[in-house]
Amino acid sequence: MRDCLKGLMEVNMKTIHVERTASKGIAIGKAYLVDKTDLNISYDTIREQDITKEISRFEAAVANSVRELEALAVKDKIFDTHLEMIKDITLYDSVVSKIKENRQNAEASLEAAIAELIEIFEGIEDEYMRERTADIRDINERLLCNLQGVKHNPFENMNEEAILVAKDLSPSDTASFNTDYVLGFITQEGGITSHVSILAKGLGIPALVGVKDILNQIEPGDTIIMDAENGKILINPDNNTLSLYEKERIHQLKRSEQLSQLKELPAITKDGRKVSLCANVGSIQDIKKAIECGMDGVGLFRSEFLYMDNTHFPTEEEQYLVYKEAAQLSGPELTIRTLDIGGDKALSYYEFEKEENPFLGWRAIRISLDLKDMFKTQLTAILRASAYGKVRIMFPMIISMEELRMAKELLEECKKELDNKSISYDKEIKVGIMIETPASVLLVEDFAKEVDFFSIGTNDLTQYLLAVDRGNNKISKLYNSFHPAVLRSIRHVIRAGHKNNITVGMCGEFASDIRAAKLLLGLGLDEFSMSYREIPEMKNMIRNNSYEEAQAVAEKVCEKITIREVYEVLGFS
Amino acid sequence: MVSQKTKVINPSGMHARPASELAKLASKCESDITIKVGEKNINPKSILNIMSAAIRCGTDIVVECSGETEKEDLAKIIEAIESGLGE
Secondary structure, eight states, X not given: OHHHHHXXXXXXXXXXXXXXXXXOOEEEEEEEEOOOOOOOOOOOBOOGGGHHHHXXXXXXXXXXXXXXXXXXXXXXXXXXXXXXXXXXXXXHHHHXXXXXXXXXXXXXXHHHHHHHHHHHHHTOSOHHHHHTHHHHHHHHHHHHHHHHTOOSOTTTTOOSOEEEEESOOOHHHHTTXXXXXXXXXXXXXXXXXXXXXXXXXXXXXXXXXXXXXXXXXXXXXXXXXXXXXXXXXXXXXXXXXXXXXXXXXXXXXXXXXXXXXXXXXXXXXXXXXXOEEEEEESSHHHHHHHHHTTOSSEEEEETHHHHHTSSSOOOHHHHHHHHHHHHHHHTTOEEEEOOOOBTTBOBTTBOOOOOSOGGGXXXXXXHHHHSHHHHHHHHHHHXXXXXXXXXXXXXXXXXXXXXHHHHHHHHHHHHHHHHHTTOOOOTTOEEEEEEOSHHHHHTHHXXXXXXXXXXXXXXXXXXXXXXXXXXXXXXXXXXXXXXXXXXXXXXXXXXXXXXXXXXXXEOSGGGGXXXXXXXXXXXXXXXXXXXXXXXXXXXXXXXXXXXXXXXXXXXXXXXXXXXXXXXXXXXXX | OEEEEEEOOOTXXXXXXXXXXXXXXXXXXXXXXXXXXXXXXXXXXXXXXXXXXXXXXTOEEEEEEESTTHHHHHHHHHHHHHTTTTO
């Protein structure tokens, strides 16, 4: 089959080779190009003679927005409301008076007027009305975009299945379109652990990222085959190629059907070593899908989604209801990672200061320990949910004993408060940390004495150990978890855990890398946590290996001092 | 000036959809219109003004119109509110 495909690369069809695959699979469909431009607002004082000009600029932006919204309102009634808001006299008066009085341009005046409105709406007791601030923010965006002559929602015209081609996609971008329509992602920037990659894996669709110059190679509406099995993009393929790929796609569907028959069987090696295959999830929906794939529990519950798909910090009750449902669904294990934002994940309702180095900045546990009330709200919600299942708490990005102890102290406070109110929770709730910083690897023996489990986050660990920004294309080749320093760190963490009788899991990309499976099995990893879609393939792998043999391989690998030698021992190049 | 008392009957109060209908209708009227809700005066030509008042179901309101077409306008507005503003 593969050979046939090679012979067919010809004439009009354009082929692009991609080195790294973010999420595997084959997709065939039309290209949808995402056109996104950054806004640039000036806050300078304007000249008196420019006042009229700014007012007419604003009026023109309103007129353009009205035209856009009238077209949208035909399909969705919500845009009727936006239409009225954008024509609103209160808004108009406020913007015009700000242009005149504050002597600022239309963009800056609009922003100020919107900020006032949002303040009013946020003060309303009615929760429904408070949530309308999202609509106000949306019309603000639309007007700003029209003022600057850029497209507002670049996904607006996405109303049929397509392969999304974009420069890059942020979490708020991906929240603004219907993922049911997406057959696959191709982005010009971003690495294999970027947001898009994780999203694609979760959805079980292919993604190719860091594809240089792709936006200049593809026209909207081109037919594309993305072969994320072999790292290829075929633009406007001929009919023969199309039908061959269509067959291959069907073949893959059959393969996954075969693997799904392993669903009820345990992940146990031929010589009897049993490991846990857990799921990384970002929603209740994910848990349900992971159960279908035969998961042994949830190894990583990304609590961020509760904060990110929201208009305010989620309340204790909101969180409790979700955690409770998750706990009831997850069976033997639900490991909830406390809020892990910052870095590349921001919140629409909380202003983060711009940082020079966000990945070395205010993120994850650092935010939680600073915003104690918010953190305690989350901990209390998790504790309450622990009455309904096997819940474990996991702290991200720990670098010091002080942080761990402070987090545990806050947890104790929450427990006491619940005791005082006679609210039940699991008194034996297990507490663990992510091992994802070099500091935590070096202190791992000490941490092992104060926690119940470890989970190695290989994405960040690799990035921090090797000092390689995983989103930077130029150096993405340097980002490699098969680096001996990463492998030896993993071995060190597993040994320290086992010496102290605690379990060690892994929830980074590496845990789902089939090429690394034997090595990790041999190192003694207890739990592999991954996107649910990868579970069947991994189970198949584990069931066809022997622990004894894997141990020998692992030992040999850890002696090696170059990546190439590591590859050689593992039998790939 | 003419005025008339009425009640908001929309189950979720004057939320986005009915507010949008009301603003659309009021904007078409020539008269100056004010809706009095307790102490508050609302301009029904502004959806933001209507929504930020967060008027609940069952609230008593007074609609005031003044201008050449005040009688017709008042009748139109009252009828729309009492018929649930398209809900």
